[in-house]
Amino acid sequence: MASSGIGVHPGCLQDYQTLQLGKKLKYIIFKFSPDNKEIITEKTSESDKYDDFIADLPEDQCRYAVYDFHYQKEGAGQRNKVCFFLWNPDAATIKSRMLTASSKDALRKSFNGIHFDIQGSDYSEVSYESVLEKVSKSF
Amino acid sequence: MSFKQSALYPSNPVTERGVATKLSASKDRILYANGKTVVIRDLKNPKNSISYNGHIQNASVARISPSGYYCASGDAGGTVRVWDVVGEEQTLKGEYKVISGRINDLEWDGESKRIIAVGDGKDKFGHAFMMDSGTSTGVISGHFKAVNAVSIRHQRPFRAATAGDDTGIIFHQGVPYKYDKSIKTHTKFVQDVRYAPSGEIFASVGSDYKIFLYDGKTGDTIEELLESPHKGSIMACTWSPDSKSLATSSADCTVKLWDVETRKAITTWVVGNGVDFQQVGNTWNGEHDLVSLSLSGDLNIFDVRTGDKPSRIIQGPQKPITAITSVPSSSDTFLAATADGRVLSYSKSTGDSTHVRGVHHTSLITGLASSPTANSGIFSTGFDDRVREIESDGIAFTSASVSLSSQPKSLAAAEDGSVFVAEINNSVEVFRSNQKVFDLPTKYTPSAVAVKGSLVAIGGEDSKVHLYQWDGKTLKDDVTPILQGNKAVVSVLAFSPDGKLLASGDSSGSISLFNVQERKLITSRWSFHSARVNSLSWTADSKHCASGSLDTHVYIWSVAKPMKNIAIKNAGPRGVNGVLWIDGGEGKTGQLVSSGADACVKVWEVTFHET
Numbered sequence: 001m002a003s004s005g006i007g008v009h010p011g012c013l014q015d016y017q018t019l020q021l022g023k024k025l026k027y028i029i030f031k032f033s034p035d036n037k038e039i040i041t042e043k044t045s046e047s048d049k050y051d052d053f054i055a056d057l058p059e060d061q062c063r064y065a066v067y068d069f070h071y072q073k074e075g076a077g078q079r080n081k082v083c084f085f086l087w088n089p090d091a092a093t094i095k096s097r098m099l100t101a102s103s104k105d106a107l108r109k110s111f112n113g114i115h116f117d118i119q120g121s122d123y124s125e126v127s128y129e130s131v132l133e134k135v136s137k138s139f
Numbered sequence: 140m141s142f143k144q145s146a147l148y149p150s151n152p153v154t155e156r157g158v159a160t161k162l163s164a165s166k167d168r169i170l171y172a173n174g175k176t177v178v179i180r181d182l183k184n185p186k187n188s189i190s191y192n193g194h195i196q197n198a199s200v201a202r203i204s205p206s207g208y209y210c211a212s213g214d215a216g217g218t219v220r221v222w223d224v225v226g227e228e229q230t231l232k233g234e235y236k237v238i239s240g241r242i243n244d245l246e247w248d249g250e251s252k253r254i255i256a257v258g259d260g261k262d263k264f265g266h267a268f269m270m271d272s273g274t275s276t277g278v279i280s281g282h283f284k285a286v287n288a289v290s291i292r293h294q295r296p297f298r299a300a301t302a303g304d305d306t307g308i309i310f311h312q313g314v315p316y317k318y319d320k321s322i323k324t325h326t327k328f329v330q331d332v333r334y335a336p337s338g339e340i341f342a343s344v345g346s347d348y349k350i351f352l353y354d355g356k357t358g359d360t361i362e363e364l365l366e367s368p369h370k371g372s373i374m375a376c377t378w379s380p381d382s383k384s385l386a387t388s389s390a391d392c393t394v395k396l397w398d399v400e401t402r403k404a405i406t407t408w409v410v411g412n413g414v415d416f417q418q419v420g421n422t423w424n425g426e427h428d429l430v431s432l433s434l435s436g437d438l439n440i441f442d443v444r445t446g447d448k449p450s451r452i453i454q455g456p457q458k459p460i461t462a463i464t465s466v467p468s469s470s471d472t473f474l475a476a477t478a479d480g481r482v483l484s485y486s487k488s489t490g491d492s493t494h495v496r497g498v499h500h501t502s503l504i505t506g507l508a509s510s511p512t513a514n515s516g517i518f519s520t521g522f523d524d525r526v527r528e529i530e531s532d533g534i535a536f537t538s539a540s541v542s543l544s545s546q547p548k549s550l551a552a553a554e555d556g557s558v559f560v561a562e563i564n565n566s567v568e569v570f571r572s573n574q575k576v577f578d579l580p581t582k583y584t585p586s587a588v589a590v591k592g593s594l595v596a597i598g599g600e601d602s603k604v605h606l607y608q609w610d611g612k613t614l615k616d617d618v619t620p621i622l623q624g625n626k627a628v629v630s631v632l633a634f635s636p637d638g639k640l641l642a643s644g645d646s647s648g649s650i651s652l653f654n655v656q657e658r659k660l661i662t663s664r665w666s667f668h669s670a671r672v673n674s675l676s677w678t679a680d681s682k683h684c685a686s687g688s689l690d691t692h693v694y695i696w697s698v699a700k701p702m703k704n705i706a707i708k709n710a711g712p713r714g715v716n717g718v719l720w721i722d723g724g725e726g727k728t729g730q731l732v733s734s735g736a737d738a739c740v741k742v743w744e745v746t747f748h749e750t
Contacts, residue, residue: 010321013281017318106305109283112263 004102006032008110009040016111018044019068020082027053030064030107036099039064039107050128057126060091062100064107066114071132081115081135084108088121142695142707142745145730146186148490149178150738151436151455152420153197157390159287159330159374160420160432161244165203169422169430169438170210172198173457176712176737177212179203179224182424182440185453186490190739191229192712193220199242199258204251205293209270211254213242219256221270235273237266243286248313249293255316257301259285265301267316277316281309288331292355294338300358302329308343310358324351324360331375335382340399342385344373350387352399364397367404375421377429384443388418388431396429396443406446410439454493456483460734462507463674463717464517466533473721474533475734476504480521484533485740487721492740495529497536506550506560515556520547526558526570539573549631551588551595555611559595561585567597569614579607579614589641591634594655596622596641598629604643604653619658624651630671635681640698642684644672650686652701662701667694674718678729683747685731687715693733695745703748710743711735 012030019025024046031042042063043056048070057063065085073079086104088097108114116135120126152171154160163170167183177191177198191201194214201212203224209232210224217239221232240259247254253276257265264286265279279286279301286303297313300322308322308329327346334341339355350364350373371391378385384405385397392413396406408431410416415435422430428450429441438453458478466472466484475492476482480500483492500521509517516537517529524547527540545564552558558570567585569577583605587598595607595614602625606617627647634641634655641653648668652661670689677684684696693710697703713736722730727747734740 007323008283010323013318013321017280021317106283109264110281112278112280114262 003105004099006036006099006103006106007038008106009033009038012039012041012107013110015041015044016066019066020113025068027065027067029056031061032099032103039103054123054126057087057089059089062089062092062096063087064100064104066111069131069135071136073136082113083116083118083131083135084111084114085126086117086119087126088119090121142705142743144741145744146490146742147188147190148485148492148740148742149180149185149188149190149455150176151438151453151457152178152432153457154419154432154434154436156414156417156434157372158419161200162375162420162422162430162432163200163202164422164424164430165207167425168203169424170201170203171420172201172212173738174198174459174736175214176739177201177210178739179210182428182430184490186742188739189224190737191222192737193222193229193231194218200244202245202247204247204270205249206251209251211245211247211256211270213245213256213258215241217242217258217260219245219254221254233271233273235268237268238263240285244288246289246291246299248291248297253314255279255289255291255299255301257286257289257303264303265289267299267313276314277311278318279309279311279316280318281321282307287329288333290332290334290341292334292338292341293336296356298355298358300332300334300341300343300353302332302343302345304328306345308332320358322353322358322360324363325349330373333376333378335378335399336380337382339382342376342378344376344387346372348373348389350376350385350397362402364402364404366402367395367407369393369395371417374419377421377423379423379443380426386421386423386429386431386443388421390417390419392416392418394418394421394429394431394439394441406443408441408446408448410449453491454483456481456492456738459716459736459738460740461504461716463719463732463734463740464507464509465719465721466517466531467509467511468514468531469533472533473719473732474507474509474517474529475717475740476507476519476521477738478503480504480523482507482519482529482536495536496534497538498527498540499536500525500527505547508550508552510552510554510556512554515552515554518550518552518558520550520560522546526550526560528573541570541573541575543568548585549587551590553590553609554592557609557611559588559590561588561597567614569609577613581605587629587632587643589632589634591638591655594634594638596632596634596643598625598632598643600628602627602629602645604629604632604641606658622653622658622660624653624660624663625649631673631675633675633677633684635677635684636679637681640681642675642677642686644675644686644688646671648672648688648690650675650684650696652698664701665694665696665704667704667706668692673714673716673735676718676720676731678720680726683729685718685720687711687718687733687735689714691715691735693718693731693743695731695747697748700748705745705748707733707743710741712737
């Protein structure tokens with residue numbers, strides 16, 4: 001398993017706990033610290049608008065995110081799935097894209113109870129419809 | 140016609156370089172894994188040890204609950220089994236598949252109700268659950284690489300610390316256990332984390348040679364133990380029952396005892412020099428005894444009140460036992476050979492085992508036999524294609540050895556000190572005093588050999604037993620060169636001590652009994668085994684023969700009544716490789732040892748059928 005050696009700031013784990021157990025937070029966005037030594041939380045939000053979340057993913061920079069995805073399953077009521085996003089836009093520098101891919105495991109594996117991994121390199125891949133399609137394929 | 144297991148001489152832990160081996164203690168016993176077997180070794184009297192063979196994959200760690208009633212053991216497949224240690228039956232309380240990879244450590248909470256198991260997994264690295272129902276009692280999160288150790292505060296409020304290859308320690312609050320904070324003190328793999336019995340403090344050790352102390356309730360780092368540090372990876376730490384001292388075992392071949400109040404090393408024991416003496420695990424036993432495990436498998440027991448060296452060293456087999464033989468010059472001793480080329484000498488009375496000293500084989504030993512006369516020595520041969528001699532007292536290998544032309548299958552020693560070795564390139568070589576004296580090419584592939592007086596029996600892959608006469612110089616065909624009775628590859632041959640009978644076991648599990656004087660088959664009714672017969676042993680009065688087989692069973696056959704037998708079912712998990720009568724055979728009772736793939740030696744008290 002390739003790993004860049006970049007660590008995870010303890011705050012990230014705490015924020016994830018709040019999202020998972022508190023049911024209040026809707027999404028968290030993570031980024032690299034300025035010195036590229038750690039992954040830190042950029043933003044936590046309680047907004048339930050998916051568009052707000054998409055708007056928080058910058059066009060030319062890489063991000064990680066956790067989103068508590070709610071949807072209506074036909075004839076089966078409300079469902080929610082916690083999704084992990086790897087946002088790797090084509091417009092970002094090659095260096096940062098490689099760093100993001102190789103540091104993913106440090107963050108992703110620290111989180112228990114993620115239902116889906118979603119990788120996006122442009123906005124069509126993280127749109128509400130495409131995420132819903134992927135998520136609703138399962139139960 | 141009955142039998143009863145009277146003793147078990149246990150194996151030692153399996154070790155791996157650079158990987159900590161988890162030991163644990165409960166009263167006078169220590170627990171560890173050897174292959175698929177969990178061993179509970181009684182330190183005061185090794186004969187009272189217990190083995191548990193419930194795991195389907197290799198076991199990795201075992202711990203007895205604080206209440207003393209149950210044992211939880213984990214394996215390489217991520218399964219935890221909770222079983223009863225009080226009764227004989229080892230009843231399974233529950234089996235839980237907790238993670239997808241190897242379980243590296245597990246721990247009971249102070250109430251003996253909950254277990255946290257940690258290890259290597261795909262999506263998660265640990266799980267907290269109830270011991271009786273498997274219900275989750277929290278989430279172990281925050282790690283992103285394999286977790287090496289877990290420790291639980293046994294007092295309320297419950298806390299748990301986990302440590303892993305991601306260099307982090309995660310502090311959990313309970314119950315239910317959930318992430319509280321991550322502690323970044325180490326810079327390399329964290330190998331072990333242990334709470335003191337008082338719950339006030341816990342310690343962590345790692346591959347960065349460092350030791351840290353933390354507050355037991357809050358998880359705040361108190362201090363690093365800086366004075367006289369280790370010079371190698373620290374693989375394990377353990378606390379004294381009074382929570383005042385901490386012992387650390389390191390790959391720099393030393394064990395250190397720390398006084399926690401003054402933060403100073405009180406004692407440093409240097410166990411040895413070289414890779415074999417790297418310390419890979421430890422546990423505290425009783426008030427004063429500290430057990431530390433060498434990479435060679437030796438368990439070093441230190442009395443913390445005395446300095447300089449271990450108070451005793453426990454040796455035992457690490458790998459499956461492949462053969463057993465008696466030591467003619469000593470009635471209290473027998474020898475067992477292992478799959479890693481070692482030979483161990485066992486004491487019947489104490490149950491202790493020690494390695495036979497000197498240069499040993501480098502790989503699996505296929506043959507081990509003693510000459511019937513007391514002073515002619517004991518011989519072994521193995522996949523390193525050499526024959527080595529052990530001095531007749533069974534303590535050390537002699538310095539000389541001879542090499543063979545190909546891989547040996549079986550070995551037998553005659554009264555005159557000649558050694559017959561059956562080899563796979565269709566030849567039987569004969570050695571005496573480390574000199575090759577004869578080479579017999581055969582038309583068949585020899586697979587077993589036995590000798591009595593001047594008569595040599597060689598079993599072949601052609602399912603026949605071939606007889607030869609040995610005159611001290613050459614092997615000549617006997618007047619009746621072939622005995623027929625077996626239907627498959629002859630795997631083992633044994634002459635009765637009076638020389639009148641020959642038993643021949645084959646790879647289909649049946650045994651043919653021949654009358655040697657008349658050179659004819661007496662019976663082939665001894666066919667209860669369902670797989671290859673690996674070993675045969677006659678009682679001294681030549682009235683009974685014991686057989687051990689790959690089908691895990693041991694049978695005891697009667698010459699007078701070939702229809703009757705005594706079955707010891709499941710005597711050796713995963714196959715019996717050696718059986719030997721160590722006592723009796725005169726009359727009504729006898730004492731039999733059996734051993735095999737589980738590396739433990741079992742002693743059976745057998746009462747024969749009335750004749």
